[in-house]
Amino acid sequence: MAKGKGQKGKKITLKIAMNSIRVAFDGGLRLDLSKMGITTFPKCILKLTDVDELDLSRNMIKKIPSSIENFQKLRWLDLHSNQLEELPKTIGTLQNLFYLNICNNKLTTKNLPEELNLLKNLHILNLGLNCLDSIPTSLGALKELRELGLFDNALTTIPNSVKKLPKLKKLNTERNPFPDSTKQEEHADPIKRIETLYLVQEKDLCCSCLKMCQDERDKLKKLNNMTPSPSKKPSFPLLLTPNSVAKDNQEEWRLSSEHP
Template identity: 95%
Template sequence: MAKGNAKGQKGKKITLKIAKNSIRVAFDGGLRLDLSKMGITTFPKCILKLTDVDELDLSRNMLKKIPSSIENFQKLRWLDLHSNQLEELPKSIGKLQNLFYLNICNNKLTTKNLPEELNLLKNLHILNLGLNCLESIPTSLGALKELREIGLFDNALTTIPNSVKKLPKLKKLNTERNPFPDSTKQEEQTDSIKRIETLYLAEEKDLCYSCLKKCQDERDKLKKLNNMTPSPSKKPSFSLLLTPNSVAMDNQEEWRLSSKHS
């Protein structure tokens, strides 16, 4: 029994043949090497012979370390390392200049072991750092001007650097379940309201004819609906009647329908 447990801790051995059989064609036509959920405990060196892939998925394994040789995957646009046991990332990750997507969520990364070289990933659009042990975010991430989405949820953050919050192309910043001070939470709520007003409110003079007419038609429908719906104070009540009579309401069918929907 003890022997079986020891074998389980070693994890599955990935051979070059297994790795080659795990290559698929991605949606955009590139090559995707999917080694997720394989029980891997150490980075399989054999995949260094497959560095021409565009996507590499090592998620949901038991990896504690990614070697510096990850820089050999120069074509890599998509790297998924989420749900492992990573405590650090190699500095060489900053050499993956074509990287578009990086998911390192649900690991054991600390601020100290987050390499500053992440700020070299100039083409990065999506970065997920959620579910780690981060107490702060490096201001240097503000250099990633192409970032559209950042996941920072479920960490130990008390503040977000302005250099990150004000990234020019940022559309989504998930900071849920962090121990922010109340003042910070209130500030973020206010900022969210401002963004909503900016995105969705417009004056009539700024709308084209077709858009304006559509809005007016919808507004007229809403007004008509509100006028037809009786207010709670005016709604007839027949609490003592089992069925309506002619005195209570002339149209029994109308009474039945209104009662059904009330």
């Protein structure tokens, strides 16, 4: 039984986990344990390793165990918005992984396993909102990668091996302390940025994100207050409304029908 606790202090049991399995759009099995208040990886889900998708996002998990390698069928893994400081090396054994989101955690470059370069079928990788000061050149081995999120880190450069990935279409490097932003933009020009929208409640936002949202909302309110009021709606008293015409015509038809 898992040590992780969900809302109201309830433990994540095998029964709860089984009831959280859904059928994905493509017919695969999706285990959704997002936003459950889990602090420890639930060991009970190791009995459900036949799922195709695993969502543990928006929890408070600090560590993913090496036993994640048991999920060999996994194609979709979402760990965003936790408190992860490292990833196990065994994550590189998930050869079927297509999507990996580890955005908004506490990952550093030192604790980013080199084994990520073994995920040969990976199409989407999101590393945004972490504590990365550099990107391993070994990620250039991900030849199938289409989308890469590196925004809101401490990066000063992007390796050529990553920028020149043959199938990379979307790259988001915004809000990194690049020494020459113009030069970075030149490299990013042919690559579209990742634009992902997450809808969350205010209580799930960190202090800085909440303040930023509140500031933007205040700006929007001020802008709306400055917008001139619309002019008075024009009226056309001489025009008959369609209903009045229809009513007159209907009355004429009724009278003519009654008195042929």
